[in-house]
Amino acid sequence: MLKLRTNQRGLSLIESMVALLVISIGLLGIAALQITAMNQNASSLNHSQAVWIAYNMSDRIRANLPEFNNYDGIDTTTGYTGDCSTTCSPDGMRLADAAEWTQLIQNLPSGRGQITSNADGLLITVMWDDDGTGATGTGCGGNPDVDLTCYTLAVAQ
Numbered sequence: 671m672l673k674l675r676t677n678q679r680g681l682s683l684i685e686s687m688v689a690l691l692v693i694s695i696g697l698l699g700i701a702a703l704q705i706t707a708m709n710q711n712a713s714s715l716n717h718s719q720a721v722w723i724a725y726n727m728s729d730r731i732r733a734n735l736p737e738f739n740n741y742d743g744i745d746t747t748t749g750y751t752g753d754c755s756t757t758c759s760p761d762g763m764r765l766a767d768a769a770e771w772t773q774l775i776q777n778l779p780s781g782r783g784q785i786t787s788n789a790d791g792l793l794i795t796v797m798w799d800d801d802g803t804g805a806t807g808t809g810c811g812g813n814p815d816v817d818l819t820c821y822t823l824a825v826a827q
Contacts, residue, residue, distance in 0.1 A: 713800050716778055717821065720796040723774050723783070724823040727794050730767040731825055737764040738827050742787040746772040780804070780818060791826040 731741050737760045744750075752758075752766035775781040780799035785792055797810065800819035810820035 716798055716800055716819075719778060720798060720819075720821040721823075723771070723778075724794045724796045724821055726774065727767070727771050727783070727785070728823055728825045730771070731792065731794075734760055734763045734767065735827070736760045738792070739787070740764055741767075741785050741792055744768045744771070744783070744785040746775050746781070746783040782818065788824070791824060794823045794825060796821045 731738060740761070741764060746768075748768075750765055750768035750772055752762060752769045754763050754766040758766060771783060775783045775796065778796070778798035779802065780797075782797045784795045784797070786795070787793070795810070797818035797820045809817035810822075
């Protein structure tokens, strides 16, 4: 007498669906991780540019020491014009520096720059909307919907 096998072979439909669900959840996690990494890379790029822009302006100030104190009050929301591709006075150089700095800061999202004085010299502040919320304020680090991310550099005379 011939005995037939009653054991089931292969995967059932339920096992296949569970495996597909587990793989899908894993792939969604990987996609979320990739998006987070891309956002952090963009944030890092903006921060690096802000540091470079601040140091660029500090070098400009140090190159024009007779006008050191007159750099106080520069704000990139003010329209500066100036071109020192030829000979320039120290005051003309300061205005040209402000105009070129304004152009550099426009590379940052909602970029803004300010130079203020303190007891030791000047503070160069570069602000930008790192969170992409459309913030246009002048505060640093408080409410992300209003305030901008800031990098501040102190320059002594």
